[in-house]
Amino acid sequence: MHGATDLLLTRFLDDIVPAVPLVALWAHGSLAAGDYQPGRSDLDLIAVVERPINREEWKRLKHLHGALDLPLAEHLHCSYLPEAELADLKAEHVTWAHDHLFQRPVTPVTRRELHAGALELYGPPPGELLPPVSDEELVTFVRTDLEEFWLANTHGRRHWLTDIWVDLGLLTVARATVTLRDGRLITKREALDVLAELDAPPLVVADIRARRYGLPRPALSRFRRAKLARAFVRTAAKHALR
Known part of the structure; x- marks a missing residue:
């Protein structure tokens, strides 16, 4: 993996573990597919958490993401999926992207990518937690x-x-x-x-x-x-x- 990318992901994981009840952290998209271009590709992450993000954790995540001061940090995106909502394709999840927190669903394409070959950064693999997406x-x-x-x-x-x-x-x-x-x-x-x-x-x-x-x-x-x-x-x- 690219040195600055590896450093950023290591730092992010170190910061996120005490911030939310983390179950798993996976990368998908270009990084997992072997087509990653440092500085041009996004770092697309999925975090599975034990329960929905509460107000205090929302503030904590906003500060954590905003305070990442390493190279490539502006390309890091992460959605936070509660375990109880993993099967719900329409559920909107707390997401950091484009320098702010908002809510959006995790698409069937992303879910299929995760099953096809996620980069597992923490916890169990997608196959043990995430229901498959039908054709x-x-x-x-x-x-x-x-x-x-x-x-x-x-x-x-x-x-x-x-x-x-x-x-x-x-x-x-x-x-x-x-x-x-x-x-x-x-x-x-x-x-x-x-x-x-x-x-x-x-x-x-x-x-x-x-x-x-x-x-x-x-x-x-x-x-x-x-x-x-x-x-x-x-x-x-x-x-x-x-």
């Missing part, structure tokens, strides 16, 4: 996410001027296409190759790849990129949903 539950979530979020957001323009929307939009559509077609999950690295198969705009794909892997970026204005990305996501999402 039907996975497909239903992916279709809903494509239709109600990504496809709906192709009607606006401003979001698509940002790196994060371009990256997530194209990569999510590619990954969703494979899940709906083949029933499997793929990494972001694999999604970049799938985008070529889906006839995604080559310059936009090259731009995403360059920023993700530290390569020279193509000449492409963000306004042209936004137009191309939005149009592709709209077309590809509709095709995947057929």
Whole structure:
């Protein structure tokens, strides 16, 4: 593991154990899948706790996360799942991401990733605690996410001027296409190759790849990129949903 990443995770675990009734801590996403890019990838964590986070623990977590002063700390995200709610796909869980605490569900995609190969940092593995996600539950979530979020957001323009929307939009559509077609999950690295198969705009794909892997970026204005990305996501999402 990358030195600064290892140091951050060690420090975080040392801090979190006395802060909440921790049962397990797992990493998923790029770090667990072997596609982690230090400084560019998020550190996606799931913490299982004995019971729901109370008001005092909420304040403690807010301070703990905000006080992490190590390199890469801004990329660390963590959701806190009470043991009694592990089977509830719709339950919203305390989550630290993007510099604040809020509540959101842990998606079927994340749950499937955890079962497929989590990085176990503390406590029992996912297979001993987390109920499996059925193929039907996975497909239903992916279709809903494509239709109600990504496809709906192709009607606006401003979001698509940002790196994060371009990256997530194209990569999510590619990954969703494979899940709906083949029933499997793929990494972001694999999604970049799938985008070529889906006839995604080559310059936009090259731009995403360059920023993700530290390569020279193509000449492409963000306004042209936004137009191309939005149009592709709209077309590809509709095709995947057929």
